[in-house]
Amino acid sequence: MYEHKRQPLAPPRVFYQRVFFQLLLACLVLLVCLVIGFAGYYGLTDATAIDAFHNASMILSGMGPVITITTSSGKIFSSLYALFSGIVFITNIGLILAPVIHRIFHKLHLEEQEKD
Numbered sequence: 001m002y003e004h005k006r007q008p009l010a011p012p013r014v015f016y017q018r019v020f021f022q023l024l025l026a027c028l029v030l031l032v033c034l035v036i037g038f039a040g041y042y043g044l045t046d047a048t049a050i051d052a053f054h055n056a057s058m059i060l061s062g063m064g065p066v067i068t069i070t071t072s073s074g075k076i077f078s079s080l081y082a083l084f085s086g087i088v089f090i091t092n093i094g095l096i097l098a099p100v101i102h103r104i105f106h107k108l109h110l111e112e113q114e115k116d
Contacts, residue, residue: 005106005109044071059085
């Protein structure tokens with residue numbers, strides 16, 4: 001997907017395509033995780049559909065829970081989903097920043113080769 005360190009820097013058009021693709025991938029990951037959270041909160045707690053969606057969205061975004069969970073299975077799911085959401089957040093940052101960081105490092109490496 002990315003050019004080798006000995007290859008020239010990709011043109012801006014290719015770079016923007018990579019950024020766009022990574023953003024789409026990050027959105028897809030968020031959508032899948034939101035569906036998992038919605039299904040868990042809706043199925044394992046006494047939350048309505050809109051409350052389950054709202055709580056899953058808030059947990060996934062790092063804002064925290066908004067509903068009170070009374071069932072044991074719901075509390076276990078909520079704890080695991082919160083841990084899962086933290087990992088997803090970090091992963092999505094990596095997905096989004098990967099093309100930018102690669103381009104910076106590749107450009108620096110090319111400048112080092114020119115000096116030699």
